Amino acid sequence: MTNHIPALNPEVTAVPADKLLGFQQSIMGVDDLLFLTFGEPGFDTPEAVKAATVAGVEANHSHYGNSQGDPELRQAVLDYMKDRYNLQYDSIEQVVVTAGVTEAIFAIFKTLLSRGDGILIPDPAFGSYFSSIEMAGGQAIAVDTSKTGFKLTPELLEESIKEATVPVKAVLFNYPSNPTGVTYTKEELEALAKAFEKAGVWVISDEIYSELTYGRDHVSIGALIPDRAIVVNGLSKSHAMTGYRVGFVMAPKDVAAEIQKVHATLVYSIPTFVYDAALAALKMPKADIQPMIDTYQKRRDMAVKVLRDLDFDVLSPDGAFYIFAKLPDDIEEDGWTFAEKLAKEGKVGVIPGEAFSMFDGAKRYVRISYAGDTDQLQEGLSRLQAYIEKVREN
Numbered sequence: 001m002t003n004h005i006p007a008l009n010p011e012v013t014a015v016p017a018d019k020l021l022g023f024q025q026s027i028m029g030v031d032d033l034l035f036l037t038f039g040e041p042g043f044d045t046p047e048a049v050k051a052a053t054v055a056g057v058e059a060n061h062s063h064y065g066n067s068q069g070d071p072e073l074r075q076a077v078l079d080y081m082k083d084r085y086n087l088q089y090d091s092i093e094q095v096v097v098t099a100g101v102t103e104a105i106f107a108i109f110k111t112l113l114s115r116g117d118g119i120l121i122p123d124p125a126f127g128s129y130f131s132s133i134e135m136a137g138g139q140a141i142a143v144d145t146s147k148t149g150f151k152l153t154p155e156l157l158e159e160s161i162k163e164a165t166v167p168v169k170a171v172l173f174n175y176p177s178n179p180t181g182v183t184y185t186k187e188e189l190e191a192l193a194k195a196f197e198k199a200g201v202w203v204i205s206d207e208i209y210s211e212l213t214y215g216r217d218h219v220s221i222g223a224l225i226p227d228r229a230i231v232v233n234g235l236s237k238s239h240a241m242t243g244y245r246v247g248f249v250m251a252p253k254d255v256a257a258e259i260q261k262v263h264a265t266l267v268y269s270i271p272t273f274v275y276d277a278a279l280a281a282l283k284m285p286k287a288d289i290q291p292m293i294d295t296y297q298k299r300r301d302m303a304v305k306v307l308r309d310l311d312f313d314v315l316s317p318d319g320a321f322y323i324f325a326k327l328p329d330d331i332e333e334d335g336w337t338f339a340e341k342l343a344k345e346g347k348v349g350v351i352p353g354e355a356f357s358m359f360d361g362a363k364r365y366v367r368i369s370y371a372g373d374t375d376q377l378q379e380g381l382s383r384l385q386a387y388i389e390k391v392r393e394n
């Protein structure tokens, strides 16, 4: 007889595994697969950042640091956000430096949500939001944006709040968006800002792709409604620093203080030599990261052209490094089946649209990432083309 083993927390075990990670793992074993799946910048971390990291290690910045983030770094965050997006925070107490946006988002949910509270999420969206909300005790309320160009509108917001069966505490939105690349104009944000005010909700704005916009400037909702917005950003994508794990939360002072309590409990602080790295990244002139942005734009143009020539229905994305593409009409399967077959027979990995959505509308979509190396993207697109042509011949 075995001794009794206590059960694990059902509020965690009941949360489904992240569908995106699950699919990526399921195709990992396919031979010679070329991945157009990852949101991983195909660039090395800038030399200035690497040098600052090494110097930080040499200077023994390897002890516990200021939990909320080194004060000089927090000031640099505020200077950067003011310079780039006109965010007007006046105190470093309004900034919390976190272990990536991933931790920031969970800490915010934990701070805002009482058990059962709802958070509206324009759908499709980054999959880990859903599990993060559930683990924090809240309820994700997905808002279908497939009929409004994958954008939240004031009307959709109002309607969704009216129909919600639980109290809605906040809206979590992300632009430029993963997975659609869609972003918002200043006018659209101003209209949304009014709607958020009217609805009396918090706005959590994940702006991790803010630097990666093509032919337009990013406008932060934090510049419009600083008392209601909790802005999240980080260095993973803009500075090719995914492994460094650096995120920032910017919020009203009293909110930031509560988020900091959660952060201190979860991780205490990010590694202290990473503070040096992050400071160096924030001090880099925009011109130093511009070549990466220009390269993403060229990759986007290349991928959009190939996909449209193959009759995929594609909105040309204004930012981030993903394309959310609807399968051509003559390919009658769903995105899941298509992505599995494409991986096994065409040797290209893409992600089924359903991994980002709660709605049937996403079933005919796949997400293609153009974050990686340009040659690999070219090869991946040629394989995709060859696969589709072969399917059409049969």
Ligand code: PLP
Pocket (backbone or CB within 6 Å): 039, 099, 100, 101, 102, 103, 126, 174, 177, 178, 206, 208, 234, 235, 236, 242, 245, 246, 247
């Ligand atoms: N938010 C969005 C919308 C993302 O797409 C990603 C990564 O793909 C993250 C957050 C994760 O960011 P971080 O590396 O800062 O945790």
